[in-house]
Structure formats: C-alpha cells, structure tokens
Amino acid sequence: MNQSLALVSVVVRDYDDAIAFYTQKLGFELVDDTYQPEQDKRWVVVKPKGEGQTSILLAKASSPRQEKYIGDQAGGRVFLFLQTDDFARDFDAYTRRGVHFVRPPKHASYGTVAVFEDLYGTLWDLVQFT
Structure with a gap:
C-alpha cells in the first residue's frame, strides 16, 4: 500500500483574505481557486513552495458551528x-x-x-x- 496525505482543511472566514495571507505573507503557491456552482463555494488550495505534496484546502466556514473553529x-x-x-x-x-x-x-x-x-x-x- 502506498498512501500520502494530500490535503488538510483549514477553516477560514474569507477566501480572498486567506489567499492573500498564505501567498503574500507565507509565500505559498495558489494551486487552485475554482468556483463550484453546485455548492456555491470555492475550491481554494494553497501549498508551500518546494517539493512537498501536501496542500491546504482553504475552506470558508458555511455555518455557525464551523465559524466557531476559525x-x-x-x-x-x-x-x-x-x-x-x-x-x-x-x-x-x-x-x-x-x-x-x-x-x-x-x-x-x-x-x-x-x-x-x-x-x-x-x-x-x-x-x-x-
């Protein structure tokens, strides 16, 4: 068996603010920013520069329960x-x-x-x- 950790979700308040922080402050690469109309949300993925494969899914909170974990x-x-x-x-x-x-x-x-x-x-x- 060959497995690896691909994505880790981080709950955020705002997609664009989070993208700015991760790309401008931490120097991460923006891998994907795709609108998903069927769920009315964005698929936003960033990753550190380099050879590592693990990326972060910036997941905008969509409920009060999720918001409390930001x-x-x-x-x-x-x-x-x-x-x-x-x-x-x-x-x-x-x-x-x-x-x-x-x-x-x-x-x-x-x-x-x-x-x-x-x-x-x-x-x-x-x-x-x-």
Whole structure:
C-alpha cells in the first residue's frame, strides 16, 4: 500500500483574505481557486513552495458551528508544522512581512522552532529539523 496525505482543511472566514495571507505573507503557491456552482463555494488550495505534496484546502466556514473553529483548529495547540530547509531565512522573511510569532525561536534536540499564528490565530510551528 502506498498512501500520502494530500490535503488538510483549514477553516477560514474569507477566501480572498486567506489567499492573500498564505501567498503574500507565507509565500505559498495558489494551486487552485475554482468556483463550484453546485455548492456555491470555492475550491481554494494553497501549498508551500518546494517539493512537498501536501496542500491546504482553504475552506470558508458555511455555518455557525464551523465559524466557531476559525482560528482554533486544534483547541489552542499548534495545528500545522511547516518544515523549512533554512529557518533563519524564513523566520526573517516572515517577520519582515508581518507574520506574528507568539513564541520566539528556540533550539531543541529535534531542531530550531518558533510558533506563529495565521491571520485568524491558528498556531503553526516553523521548524527546521536537525
């Protein structure tokens, strides 16, 4: 059996604001932005630049129940881990672009890591593994 994780859904408030954050602040690629008339929604996919295959589906909340999870995808824990090959480069670029880091860089046995939040407050690790 050969399996891989293709997409992870992140619930967002607004497609265009989310696209702007992920492409302009984090430098991700916009892979797809297709209107789906049968469901009256958009299929919006972004992914980090590089050889990785996992992408993020930016899923606009469509109910009050979904809206309450915007910015709290994992109950206050770090939800996603963005691996980099150059921590200093990406940390500096993200800081210059206004990405808000809630925990400063630290060196740990597994690598260098800092925690940032997306435009709605969902927590991410920026990590360079050793």
